[in-house]
Amino acid sequence: MTLFRQIYALLFVLFLLTITSLAYVQITETQSFLTKQMESDLNNASNSLGLMLVPVLEAGDNAGAETLVNVIFEGGYYQQVKLTWLVDGQQQIWNNAIRIQGVPQWFIELGIFDTISKETTITSGWLQLANLEITAHPGFGYHELWRIISNTIILFSILFLVAIVMARVGLTWILKPLHNIADHAQKVANRQFGPDMPTPKTSELKDLVNAFNSMSAQLKQVFSSLDSEVSELRKKNLIDQVSNLPNRQYMVSRLNGWLSEPSSGALYLAKFDWLEEVHSKYGFQVRDETIRLLSERLQQDLDKENPSVIARIAAYEFAFLVEDQEHEQLTKYLQALIRTVNQEISKAGSKPNELFAIGVAERAENMSVSDLLAQADNALQAALKANKAFHWYENSERQLFSREQWRSNLTKAINDKQFKFRWQPIQLCENNEVCQREIYCQLDVNGEVIHAGQFMPYVELLSLGTMLDRCLIESVNERQFFDRNYEPLAINLTFDSIRNNEFHTWLKQFLRSHNHPERICFEIPEASIYSDLEACENLCNIIRDSGAHFGIDHFGRQFGSMSYLQSLRPSYVKLDQSFAHFEDSLQNSELCRALVNVAKGLDIQVIVTGIQQEQQLTRFESLRLDAYQGFIVPPTVIDG
Numbered sequence: 256m257t258l259f260r261q262i263y264a265l266l267f268v269l270f271l272l273t274i275t276s277l278a279y280v281q282i283t284e285t286q287s288f289l290t291k292q293m294e295s296d297l298n299n300a301s302n303s304l305g306l307m308l309v310p311v312l313e314a315g316d317n318a319g320a321e322t323l324v325n326v327i328f329e330g331g332y333y334q335q336v337k338l339t340w341l342v343d344g345q346q347q348i349w350n351n352a353i354r355i356q357g358v359p360q361w362f363i364e365l366g367i368f369d370t371i372s373k374e375t376t377i378t379s380g381w382l383q384l385a386n387l388e389i390t391a392h393p394g395f396g397y398h399e400l401w402r403i404i405s406n407t408i409i410l411f412s413i414l415f416l417v418a419i420v421m422a423r424v425g426l427t428w429i430l431k432p433l434h435n436i437a438d439h440a441q442k443v444a445n446r447q448f449g450p451d452m453p454t455p456k457t458s459e460l461k462d463l464v465n466a467f468n469s470m471s472a473q474l475k476q477v478f479s480s481l482d483s484e485v486s487e488l489r490k491k492n493l494i495d496q497v498s499n500l501p502n503r504q505y506m507v508s509r510l511n512g513w514l515s516e517p518s519s520g521a522l523y524l525a526k527f528d529w530l531e532e533v534h535s536k537y538g539f540q541v542r543d544e545t546i547r548l549l550s551e552r553l554q555q556d557l558d559k560e561n562p563s564v565i566a567r568i569a570a571y572e573f574a575f576l577v578e579d580q581e582h583e584q585l586t587k588y589l590q591a592l593i594r595t596v597n598q599e600i601s602k603a604g605s606k607p608n609e610l611f612a613i614g615v616a617e618r619a620e621n622m623s624v625s626d627l628l629a630q631a632d633n634a635l636q637a638a639l640k641a642n643k644a645f646h647w648y649e650n651s652e653r654q655l656f657s658r659e660q661w662r663s664n665l666t667k668a669i670n671d672k673q674f675k676f677r678w679q680p681i682q683l684c685e686n687n688e689v690c691q692r693e694i695y696c697q698l699d700v701n702g703e704v705i706h707a708g709q710f711m712p713y714v715e716l717l718s719l720g721t722m723l724d725r726c727l728i729e730s731v732n733e734r735q736f737f738d739r740n741y742e743p744l745a746i747n748l749t750f751d752s753i754r755n756n757e758f759h760t761w762l763k764q765f766l767r768s769h770n771h772p773e774r775i776c777f778e779i780p781e782a783s784i785y786s787d788l789e790a791c792e793n794l795c796n797i798i799r800d801s802g803a804h805f806g807i808d809h810f811g812r813q814f815g816s817m818s819y820l821q822s823l824r825p826s827y828v829k830l831d832q833s834f835a836h837f838e839d840s841l842q843n844s845e846l847c848r849a850l851v852n853v854a855k856g857l858d859i860q861v862i863v864t865g866i867q868q869e870q871q872l873t874r875f876e877s878l879r880l881d882a883y884q885g886f887i888v889p890p891t892v893i894d895g
Contacts, residue, residue: 262430266422285403286367289396292633293371297391300643301373304336305387308377312340312384317347334370335390341383342443351392358401367400370391414709439467451481451642482817488846489814495567497551499542501814503568505695505833506576509812510624512832513578515805515865515886517701517708521585521617523575523592524631529600530571531611549599556727560591574631579712582617582657589615594645613645621714655705661692663711664700669719669726673699676736677746679890681862683882684872691776693745694736695890696727720751721758728765734793736893737774743775743804750783754790759797766801778808778829788822795823806862811850827881828854832865844877851878 304327312320324336325348332837336349369379371391377384434453439452451468454461493505501509510522527549534542546567551600553565557575561584564576577588592618597607614635616627630648638646656664667673698705714723728746731737752758777798784791784807800807807820810828820828825830834847854861867887875883 258470262426263423266426267419270415270418270422276414278407278411281619282359282400282404283812284724285400286396286528287400290368290371293368293391293393293396295309297333297371297373297517300333301375301387301389301412302321303327304389305375305377308338308387309379309384312377315342317345319372321347325863330412333389334392335388337386337388338387339388341385355860356398358397360428362401363397368396375593384843393701396514429457431615431762432457432464436460436464436467439471442750445728454549455816457717463728478806478856480822480851481849483818484812485846485849485853488849498546498567500550500573501564501566506564506566506568506574507624508836509576510627512623512865513835514618514622514627514810515578515832515836515867517706517711518577518579519618519708519712520576521578521588521797522631523574523577523589523613523615524612524628524635525592525613527571527573527596527611527711529603532605532610533603545599545603549596549740552595552599556595557588557591559683561588561589575811579715581658581716582714584606584712584716585615585617589613589645589647608644612643614648615645616648617650623697626826655709658713658746659718661710662719665710665713665717665719666722668698668700668705669722672730672733674698674727674730675704676734678736679884680742680888680895681745681882681884682888684880689740689742691743691745692740693747693778693884694731694893714749717753718751720749721755724752725758725761732765732769734893736778737769737771741774743774743776745778745806747780747808748794749777753779753783753794756793759794761821762794763801764797765796766803772802773804775803776806776826777803779825781807781809781811781813781831782825784819785813788819791819792822794824799824806860810854811847817850817853820859822852825858825859827860829862829864829884832885835867835871842887844874847875851880 277457287862304324307323308320311323320338326386327333327336334348334351338347340347353844372388372870373391374386376386398422432452435452451471452464454464466792493501495502503730513520530546530549550565552565553573557563557565561577563578564574566574566576568574575588575592577585580588592613593608596611600607600609600611612630612635614633614637616630618627634646634648655661677690677697679695679697681691681693682688683690696707698710700710714720721760724746731744731746766775769775777794779791779794793850795805804826806827806829807823807825807829808829811834812831830847830850834850851861860881861878862882862884863872863875863880864884866883866887868887872887873885
């Protein structure tokens, strides 16, 4: 029971007890007063009637005596009058039945008033003439008492209702600071740190509110410090200090993570010898400033063409990683890169298309990091040797379909729900039990199985992500995969779905009508959060309110702040696969530990991904992670 209800109930009982006590006192005093009044009236009537009867009794006039008694008796205040003549023992009795108008019979039968009688002897001098006994009629007492009780009940009922309403309003106002404290405490428990609560006027609550505000500020500072620590460690270990771009270590780990999951794209290696010429002419300070300006321009221009990872891997060498794009988009990216470099070369006073070379290696199946780097480096050396701006490494793999063929085949496969499914268990570090499963899909196009890494670039390029996600969720539900296990089933969402309001509306209806929404998880890539935080918040609120769960995929891949965790409050985060491939150094361990501490400080489950061997998992033991995922336990085909 809430504190409000407890106080409210206490006031209710106390007020009821007070009213009952007052009513009891009122009724008792009224009953006593009416009894004394009836006794007084009976005495007066007995004395008066006795004096009036003396002449009649002396004359022995029975009719006269009856006439005198009737005068008094017919007033209705007496129940019985008994006159006993002492001369001959004759008795005259007058009775009046107890009938009271306007008073319930059950109230009369309570016997509140005792029988009141008055017996006197009528004398004339020393001579005793008769005995007169008068019994009072209780009707007056019952009538008056009932009237007073009725009025009292009505008055007290009105007062009671008014008091209850006022007590409720008053308690709500008085306890509002406590309610605010409870809400604030709940938010703090959920690691949501909003503005400080206003200080109440109540002195007893003022210290409590100030303590809560202080505690909230300190916790907020702790998480801000953790976030700042992550940023500093990233800057120290993974960022080139001159260009403010990722360094070689980050690029290699990112390549490892990218190649360990289905995808497509290309790696560009560029060597800018014109920067060495700038160094020799103007010194290292001008060179460093030129590198910084070049890096900023590359990020601005190339991000407009395609999102990419740009890293400075040596003094005059840069690497460009473009993910989830097909050949035509990769070509456009290369053109944009050459155009931007030529603009910067011209500003430096050199001739365009000279003193730089670019080697391009497109990703193929079953390719390792060393294979990709070797191909890109061979292409770069070929461009340098031929004195060309770029060289594209010849890949024996050919494109499966043209863009229009991809559109036609993907649309048909999605509409016909030609999916093949696999799922991969995510196991707890503590006991290796399965805590959830992630679902993977393949498409059957004209009898040929197409992996996600082959068709997802075209899904994004052709804006089919919302159609694919909706069809995927419906297919998984129709095949009753959610009902096969108690563990939640995780489904990855595309960026098209995340920012599509119509998909949000559909997903809300789907989850509300589902029998087991708690068995459904949705995974949102961290890049989409930095791209459109508002859309992610709307989607996450829908998922949470419907009873389902969601997590953040590729956690720690981006270089932004982790503050979004407080607003989104995901159930879990999946460390980016690149962390599983970081070199086992103290700096990298500290960065990973800081990321884990940020998430765990917000009570978010942390799952490490990309685990291929037991040795990799051992490196994370000291971080107290919750679960792990990777080809150490590979995906399995789902029957049905």
